[in-house]
Amino acid sequence: MTLPQALIFDVDGTLADTERDGHRVAFNKAFQEAGLDWVWDPETYGALLDVAGGKERIKHYMDTHNAIGPTTADAAEWVAGLHRAKTRYYTELLLTGTIPLRPGVGRLIQQAREAGIRTAIATTTTADNVHALLEHALSPGSSAWFEVIAAGDVVAAKKPAPDIYAYALARLNLPPQACLAFEDSYNGLQSALQAGLRTVVTVNDYTLNQDFTGAELVLSDLGEPDAPFVVLRGCSVDGQCVDLSLLGSMFDQSS
Numbered sequence: 001m002t003l004p005q006a007l008i009f010d011v012d013g014t015l016a017d018t019e020r021d022g023h024r025v026a027f028n029k030a031f032q033e034a035g036l037d038w039v040w041d042p043e044t045y046g047a048l049l050d051v052a053g054g055k056e057r058i059k060h061y062m063d064t065h066n067a068i069g070p071t072t073a074d075a076a077e078w079v080a081g082l083h084r085a086k087t088r089y090y091t092e093l094l095l096t097g098t099i100p101l102r103p104g105v106g107r108l109i110q111q112a113r114e115a116g117i118r119t120a121i122a123t124t125t126t127a128d129n130v131h132a133l134l135e136h137a138l139s140p141g142s143s144a145w146f147e148v149i150a151a152g153d154v155v156a157a158k159k160p161a162p163d164i165y166a167y168a169l170a171r172l173n174l175p176p177q178a179c180l181a182f183e184d185s186y187n188g189l190q191s192a193l194q195a196g197l198r199t200v201v202t203v204n205d206y207t208l209n210q211d212f213t214g215a216e217l218v219l220s221d222l223g224e225p226d227a228p229f230v231v232l233r234g235c236s237v238d239g240q241c242v243d244l245s246l247l248g249s250m251f252d253q254s255s
């Protein structure tokens with residue numbers, strides 16, 4: 001059975017459902033701390049998710065909602081400061097353990113480790129957020145399980161640009177054909193596809209109706225043996241959860 005040499009995971013929406021009750025709440029706390037009357041409700045935030053990157057999302061909101069920001073000359077630094085506050089609130093929120101991993105994520109990561117399959121992260125979010133999520137939702141010390149954590153500003157162009165996946169592949173020193181990406185959104189899928197990666201998509205409430213053309217599989221989630229996934233689009237697969245035998249059948253078909 002041919003297996004991928006590395007699995008590359010997106011974070012927000014893929015490892016955990018972090019956006020509505022995590023990032024969005026943290027943004028609103030930071031706005032309140034700054035004395036702003038900005039409030040991102042779940043619907044507004046869902047539309048803003050089309051813009052990857054928290055700083056870029058704040059700037060986009062200011063530009064498109066006539067939101068009054070700083071009078072200071074250095075608007076970029078003001079946005080960066082607001083975003084640092086948001087990241088503080090978000091990592092504090094993750095400490096409470098109220099945002100669990102999505103179904104099948106922990107199981108697949110453990111199975112990959114036991115099988116000697118390398119793992120990496122390719123995400124738009126800030127590195128501090130990745131470490132906090134892994135430490136508190138996966139396992140203490142689990143950040144070290146990932147050979148590469150490609151996050152946030154390590155690349156200039158964020159998803160849907162391919163840069164973050166290209167960065168991860170370069171540090172893995174692997175060709176995209178040897179790897180498999182896991183994503184949740186249109187922007188993330190475009191990023192992975194443009195980097196040459198085959199991609200499995202697990203949808204969530206914010207991304208359910210997005211265009212996932214080009215994905216190998218579109219699933220409700222990675223599934224558990226006692227809680228099967230639902231195949232929404234893609235090749236017919238045997239099995240009830242994304243495990244090594246399913247990945248092997250995918251790679252056997254293509255090799």
Ligand code: XBP
Nearest residue numbers: 011012023052053054123124125126
């Ligand atoms: C999702 C994003 C991030 C988060 C917020 O990242 O676009 O911007 O919404 O995190 P991905 P930051 O799906 O690639 O994991 O505020 O730290 O950007």
Ligand code: MG
Nearest residue numbers: 010012013184
């Ligand atoms: Mg995502």
